[in-house]
Amino acid sequence: MSDDVAQGGGGAPSVSEVASAYVDGEVGADQAAWVAANRGSDADLAAELEAFTRVKALLGGLGTATPAAGGWDEIDAAVRSATAAESRRSLMARVSAVAAVAILVAAVAVGSVLVVGNSVPDPLPQATPAVLAPSSTRGGAARPDTGVVAAARGIGSVAERVGVTPRRPTTTSTTSTRPPLRNVAPPR
Amino acid sequence: MDQETTSVRPRVASGTARAADAARPAPAAVPRTWEDVARDYGPMLYGVAYRLTGNESDARDLVQDTLIKVNRSLHTFEPGSFSRWVYRILHNTFLDQVRRRQRIRMQSLPEDESRFDRAELAPDPEAALAQYRLDEEIQQAIDELPPDFKAAVVMCDVVGLGYQEIADQTGVAIGTVRSRIHRGRAQLRVRLAHLLEEDAR
Numbered sequence: 001m002s003d004d005v006a007q008g009g010g011g012a013p014s015v016s017e018v019a020s021a022y023v024d025g026e027v028g029a030d031q032a033a034w035v036a037a038n039r040g041s042d043a044d045l046a047a048e049l050e051a052f053t054r055v056k057a058l059l060g061g062l063g064t065a066t067p068a069a070g071g072w073d074e075i076d077a078a079v080r081s082a083t084a085a086e087s088r089r090s091l092m093a094r095v096s097a098v099a100a101v102a103i104l105v106a107a108v109a110v111g112s113v114l115v116v117g118n119s120v121p122d123p124l125p126q127a128t129p130a131v132l133a134p135s136s137t138r139g140g141a142a143r144p145d146t147g148v149v150a151a152a153r154g155i156g157s158v159a160e161r162v163g164v165t166p167r168r169p170t171t172t173s174t175t176s177t178r179p180p181l182r183n184v185a186p187p188r
Numbered sequence: 189m190d191q192e193t194t195s196v197r198p199r200v201a202s203g204t205a206r207a208a209d210a211a212r213p214a215p216a217a218v219p220r221t222w223e224d225v226a227r228d229y230g231p232m233l234y235g236v237a238y239r240l241t242g243n244e245s246d247a248r249d250l251v252q253d254t255l256i257k258v259n260r261s262l263h264t265f266e267p268g269s270f271s272r273w274v275y276r277i278l279h280n281t282f283l284d285q286v287r288r289r290q291r292i293r294m295q296s297l298p299e300d301e302s303r304f305d306r307a308e309l310a311p312d313p314e315a316a317l318a319q320y321r322l323d324e325e326i327q328q329a330i331d332e333l334p335p336d337f338k339a340a341v342v343m344c345d346v347v348g349l350g351y352q353e354i355a356d357q358t359g360v361a362i363g364t365v366r367s368r369i370h371r372g373r374a375q376l377r378v379r380l381a382h383l384l385e386e387d388a389r
Contacts, residue, residue: 016374020374026351051377055380062327067244075251082252086256
């Protein structure tokens, strides 16, 4: 007999596999019919069915394993300890999260106070807010410049009012400002 | 979390009960705490854990880890079969442990006090001892199976789950389940040939 069940084709389960599934009642109608039709005449199939039925019976007849005396108390204590530790960790994580939020809120509040404190009696009204706030929040049309650019503008305008020309950045050059040496004869 | 002072000692099945019987608890209500789970499902969990691990110490660890995970995810349980949900956790925990340790360590037979206790308490000591030896031999054969085969065979023949349920719990195709059970049984058949022959006579 072929080792493949006839109706399955190339990828069909083997007779042995069908027999194993058959004892569990886990075969399709076709395979069940095939087993029923062949078990009386096919010695191999009959042997497989008998063997797997016995293996299943052996396993199903295993006794119930129970822990030794005190085993459940150990399990109880271990799980209780682990769950308590997890609860503590969870609580600490929540406390940490709340603390972090509180610190953040406090930092924002302090920052707001500084902004307000700087904006009221500011002797350099255009300079400082420009650094602290985006240009679009200072009224007027939104400008795409950054706080740094605005700050530079603010410094420039303050300098104009004070009457000082802002120093332009000095450029470094390798050329000397001294007049070139003439090709003169050395002194005698 | 509230710490209950009551023990979680489960409703223990009688000493003569079969593993498959213990594996099918039938409390209708969904337990609310891990203590409830331990009381209602403890025998099932331990019985299956023992068959999967093959020794008391690892079985206890497996039950502990399972109950810890149950406690962690009890609030995520959706209506359905609670015992299957618990068993799925047990199975996944077992495979995690196998992967972690690569090989569940073995424990020598005489240290397995629980099984001696059971033999001593049985009404017929000789029959109990014979049953004990038989169980132990079968257990040793189960222990030799690869973890995937072992889990499939235990779920099918010890717990009594159907192929589709096993496929759902293990996340593999039903054909794979069928193949694993077949190959696992085929190995057991060779390993336990002498018992099967005795049985046939």
